[in-house]
């Protein structure tokens with residue numbers, strides 16, 4: 261399935277949150293990466309059909325979404341940034357309720373709920389009230405509900421918020437597994453969520469697409485821009501005010517500082533192998549709220 265985002269803009273009163281966004285997705289995982297307030301949730305909510313764009317079009321296999329709204333919704337799975345849980349519902353009640361809303365009933369619904377509970381490791385907790393779940397469990401329940409209708413398009417707004425490192429890895433593996441024959445758009449500001457699984461990453465900067473390319477391309481473009489430098493703590497305190505520092509490691513009484521910069525910062529600086537995190541810092545170091 262091909263999903264085309266064509267010239268999408270969104271204003272909230274005078275605030276322009278999205279300005280002429282264009283990109284295209286087919287099968288596989290796409291990362292939507294950007295700092296707080298960049299416009300990720302606005303774009304995700306427009307794609308999920310819970311909010312209208314001020315202008316622009318979403319095309320499904322070349323057809324305006326409004327002309328195939330019912331079909332689009334039946335193929336869509338959506339995990340919003342926050343979910344409401346009914347106080348009296350157990351995890352199972354909640355999943356069966358969402359299944360019913362998606363047109364799945366009876367034994368088929370029960371089978372699907374059990375299958376997904378297994379995948380997100382909630383089988384043993386299905387009969388507990390979901391309001392009492394931990395943050396990570398609520399997130400996993402949210403991920404399960406987004407998959408109930410076997411969606412061809414899966415849109416996830418910060419799906420790993422509140423997950424511990426083990427759950428995060430499990431989640432990544434699950435998404436990678438199910439993405440073979442569907443389109444997954446995953447918004448995050450955590451680089452490691454998409455580092456290894458995204459086919460392409462869209463970097464969004466205050467309402468505009470900065471770049472969309474493969475993670476390898478982002479990393480490759482950083483060759484010769486990441487350096488390791490030894491310095492004293494006093495020097496680092498001054499140096500970090502006007503340089504991009506992606507890591508600091510104490511070694512003896514000095515610091516090994518990872519610097520992201522266009523040119524070799526010192527004659528004795530040693531070139532380091534760049535990562536997507538370095539690319540993210542390089543792209544966003546001037547953006548409000550990032551550093």
Ligand SMILES: Nc1ncnc2c1ncn2[C@@H]1O[C@H](COP(=O)(O)OP(=O)(O)OP(=O)(O)O)[C@@H](O)[C@H]1O
Nearest residue numbers: 272275276277294295296297298299300301302303
């Ligand atoms: N309902 C609203 N009314 C007014 N401004 C809004 C509204 N929703 C979002 N905004 C503004 O639009 C911009 C984009 O917000 P959005 O929530 O889409 O960003 P985001 O990248 O998802 O941020 P975060 O990671 O913090 O959720 C922000 O400046 C935000 O304050």
